[in-house]
Amino acid sequence: MMKKRKIPMRKDIVSGEMAPKKELVRIVRDADGNVSIDETGKKSGRGAYISINVDIAKKAKADHVFEKAFSTQLDESFYDDLIAYIDHKQARKELFEDGK
Template identity: 85%
Template sequence: MKKRKIPMRKDIVTGEMAPKKELIRIVRDAEGQVSIDETGKKSGRGAYISINVEVAKKAKAEHVFEKVFSTELADNFYDDLIAYVDHKQARKELFENGK
């Protein structure tokens, strides 16, 4: 059976390549609104960050998404991102250990 190609994306904070399923997509839509793309299918310019709270905190400290999307973001965006990443990381650890 033929092996399936795994789509890879670059984490904009660390610069490391990782499988798309192990990353979270942040998207800026046509109106300039930046949001977390939970489905990975929203239209707009996307950037990826790994499911790691420390990486999300580093993104907040360096205002990474403001640089990538050339826009101003409120601090609560980063707080929401950190909370979302923390939730995803906890789920990932829970289900990996359950195997």
């Protein structure tokens, strides 16, 4: 019998809901204070997670969630990039889930 692997769970910073780490996008602030999308999930720095959901990404922008999380100022362009990235991930996810 195969041992069931523990699924790492993380909290979505916007909704506060727990979800499997691979269903979230990690945003990281590095030592220099730069905030970026961590596509690998392995960058060093302080991380926060957000669901792969465009509505949640838009809410994050409206509420300036990552400024609060990282105590820093962010350009609107960061959120626009995040929304575009999540939109892409969401579309791919839906595409592959339908193609089973």
